[in-house]
Amino acid sequence: MIDLHVHSRFSDGSFTIPELLQLAQEKGMSGIAITDHDDLHSIPIVQKLTQNMDIDAIPGVEVSTVYNQIDIHMLGYFIDPKKGILQEKLDFLIDSRYQRNLEMIKRLNDLGYEISYEMLPQNDFARNLGRPHIAEALLKAGYFNTFDEVFKKLLSRGKAGYVDKEGITPIEGIEAIRSSGGIPVLAHPFYCYRDRRLLEEFVAYLVDHGLGGIETYYVHHTRSETEFIKEIAQKYHLVTTGGSDFHGRYKPAIDLGTGRGSLYIDHSILDQLKVAHEQYL
Numbered sequence: 001m002i003d004l005h006v007h008s009r010f011s012d013g014s015f016t017i018p019e020l021l022q023l024a025q026e027k028g029m030s031g032i033a034i035t036d037h038d039d040l041h042s043i044p045i046v047q048k049l050t051q052n053m054d055i056d057a058i059p060g061v062e063v064s065t066v067y068n069q070i071d072i073h074m075l076g077y078f079i080d081p082k083k084g085i086l087q088e089k090l091d092f093l094i095d096s097r098y099q100r101n102l103e104m105i106k107r108l109n110d111l112g113y114e115i116s117y118e119m120l121p122q123n124d125f126a127r128n129l130g131r132p133h134i135a136e137a138l139l140k141a142g143y144f145n146t147f148d149e150v151f152k153k154l155l156s157r158g159k160a161g162y163v164d165k166e167g168i169t170p171i172e173g174i175e176a177i178r179s180s181g182g183i184p185v186l187a188h189p190f191y192c193y194r195d196r197r198l199l200e201e202f203v204a205y206l207v208d209h210g211l212g213g214i215e216t217y218y219v220h221h222t223r224s225e226t227e228f229i230k231e232i233a234q235k236y237h238l239v240t241t242g243g244s245d246f247h248g249r250y251k252p253a254i255d256l257g258t259g260r261g262s263l264y265i266d267h268s269i270l271d272q273l274k275v276a277h278e279q280y281l
């Protein structure tokens, strides 16, 4: 079993890299990619820690991009952090995240929620905090009972506490990942468009601009959605990947490598990704 979509405390996961690797080992997993939002800190750490471990670890990232006011997440695999323009783009995104967090807190204060930046939970890269951290501060302060509740009432796009972050386009994301030697893969495609025709059009557009893969096996996919993505992947010659989007306590229903208990991703997916990456470059 493998998991190619995992968050650590360098973004909005609640586990450190050593904790994630240990958990993967305990579960007998044979492959993993840590894919923090807009952050590459995990890459050298994972490389060092897995040298003497029986697990195939590949460098990863999940880049936040925006298209027509829709959040589009672009996974990147086999990134070389020292190569290309990716780190430069991510520095911009992290700065914009930091500014946005300050603005969201101010907005929430105006709405009567007494929280401050200092009340946000600690993580391993303090400027790379996001909505889940703000949600947790609101939970801790007793305003809400679940993450879902906070997002539904306040933090989802369009709600009173929501503030846009300055972003980059999916095409810029694809190009940045490519410049750093990675293969760009569209994350959780059904979050982009629920409508299958619109989704296919969008995928075709990304393929024209260098998309290399599509996340096919995903926790929240129904069987029919997985089948649809498989067809799209075949039609547009995209490699299929999969992951749980594990966030630890920030997404309590999701477990590493398993989603809601029904997601099993075979090691062959990782092998195909390696082949696709070599062909892609």
Ligand code: AMP
Binding pocket: 012, 037, 064, 129, 130, 131, 132, 147, 148, 151, 152, 247, 250, 251
């Ligand atoms: P941000 O990058 O700060 O805009 O936050 C986006 C992140 O918030 C996503 O990657 C998810 O991890 C998380 N998120 C979005 N919607 C929800 C939700 N309804 N419940 C829990 N977490 C969510």
Ligand code: ZN
Binding pocket: 007, 012, 037, 247
């Ligand atoms: Zn996240």
Ligand code: FE
Binding pocket: 062, 073, 187, 188
């Ligand atoms: Fe995502």
Ligand code: FE
Binding pocket: 005, 007, 062, 245
């Ligand atoms: Fe994710």
